Amino acid sequence: MRHPRLLTPTAARLWLGGLLAIQACSVDRAVTPLERFTPVAVLSADARDLDAMLARDLRANGFTGRVGASLTARLGRPLHGPLADIGRLLFFDVENGLNNDNSCAGCHNPKNGFGDSQSIAIGIQNNGVVGPDRTGPRNQRRTPLLTNIAFLPALMWNSRFHSNSGDPFDHSRGFTFPPPEGASLSYLPHLLDAQAFIPPTERVEMAGFAFPGGNGDIRDEVIRRINAVPGYRVRFGEVYPNIKRGAAVTYDEFAAAIAEFEFTLTFADAPIDAFARGHHAAMTDSEKRGALLFFGRARCVNCHSVRGESNEMFSDFRQHVIGVPQIVPSVSNVTFDGPGANEDFGLAQVTGKESDRYAFRSSPLRNIALQPTFMHNGAFTRLEDAIRHHLDPVKSAMSYSPVTAGVAQDLRGPVGPIRPVLQRLDGRLKSPLTLRDEEFADLVQFVRTGLLDPRARSLASLIPSQVPSGKPVHRFQ
Ligand code: HEC
Ligand code: HEC
Incomplete structure (x- = not known):
């Protein structure tokens, strides 16, 4: 891509914007436009204020809610x-x-939005099952949606x-x-x-x-x-x-x-899209408050961006180090990175640069409620944990346990080194972000249901009962 480490003018503005946002909420001083995003204001805003604030944020980010409908125009032909x-x-x-x-x-797996049913993909030599009981040697990363x-x-x-x-x-x-x-x-x-x-x-x-x-x-x-x-x-x-x-x-x-x-797997008509097209009742108040945090004080949109080349996919399609714990399969057919063969160097696998180690693409966030696990290696099995990790990555990573995180038995061995990962932590995530419990719940709600196209929940009907080769179709749990 455009060189991942060089900041384009847009990225530089976003980066600077993030920095300003962080400063603005940590420093106590007179009224700024950001004050409108303070928890008190958001929680007490009546429904019309919420709508007006969110509509303004979406406009400011160039979000139209019409990207899904643009498919055939962009292909230049019907499907x-x-x-x-x-x-x-x-x-x-x-x-x-x-x-x-x-x-x-x-x-x-169609039952997971065509993403993984596992934390880390299992390819060849599998047991024919697709779902929680799939077994076999693991590869290195989670299968994206x-x-x-x-x-x-x-x-x-x-x-x-x-x-x-x-x-x-x-x-x-x-x-x-x-x-x-x-x-x-x-x-x-x-x-x-x-x-x-x-x-x-x-x-x-x-x-x-x-x-x-x-x-x-x-x-x-x-x-x-x-x-x-x-x-x-x-x-x-x-x-x-x-x-x-x-x-x-x-x-x-x-x-x-x-x-x-x-x-044909275009499912980009989530509540946030309907809202952006003017149907304000499509989102709950909790989703709206979560969205205001996402686009505002919680600075999520700095990386999970929607404008321009992002195509409203909630990713800048750049790589960042966010300090994800390195879980390691007990049986793998891929040699992991590092001296202990227990690491994933991420972007550095492509660029060969040490400074690019542990950097991964900001995940596009649409429909991620359909995933059973989160991050490039599925180190978290609860959306709450994946989001909470961002609030204080150092604390989250240092206290990480694969057992409490709920990953599969064969991924519960000793984790790979975390210090070299945290040394490269993205500057935007270095100062912890404090959210009240209700705010955190709203943010999770927005990511879970505000970004979910309900049609993507039930894609099992796409599983053929038989295929032209006559070979057996996997068993989907
Ligand atoms: C062994 C499991 C496995 C199989 C089989 C597999 N994939 Fe994937 N797929 C993955 C993983 C894991 C990734 C991400 C790998 C990475 O980033 O290093 C991926 C990434 C992708 C992506 C990019 C997703 C993104 O968000 O960037 C596409 C598209 C894709 N696969 C399509 C296919 C198609 C089409 C096939 C069959 C021809 C296929 N895959 C077979 C595991 C698999
Ligand atoms: C500095 C850039 C950055 C910021 C800011 C950021 N994220 Fe992320 N986020 C990432 C990256 C990079 C990943 C993927 C990391 C990995 O898998 O190693 C990610 C992953 C996630 C995931 C897991 C997605 C999946 O497919 O498993 C969720 C959920 C998420 N982010 C939500 C948020 C929320 C909510 C916020 C705001 C509180 C936020 N992010 C702020 C960069 C960022």
């Missing part, structure tokens, strides 16, 4: 139903996992796949991927078309270790297998006339189908 449906079948079919035991859906994924300008916890224009719909300046792909996927129309080239080649996720060769060889084999399944040939033939006439399905078409399915 293609039959192609998306092929993508859905592929998404659930272990046929494209050369280890024959995992599909995209093995990790991206795929709802609204079409709008993310940078993908992955360290943004290693990104659109150079800052717009996932615009490939004119190319897409950046780590080697061996580099810029070679830039000809594809959307960042998600390009991203679909990667998971089937990941050995710990889907490919396994038996098949020899590089990413290109693995893709050739995946597409050979898809072409050998009559059900896929027929379906692709209905979309692409040349395939009907006998041409082979190409990997580009496979990727287009997956991306088309992902476009």
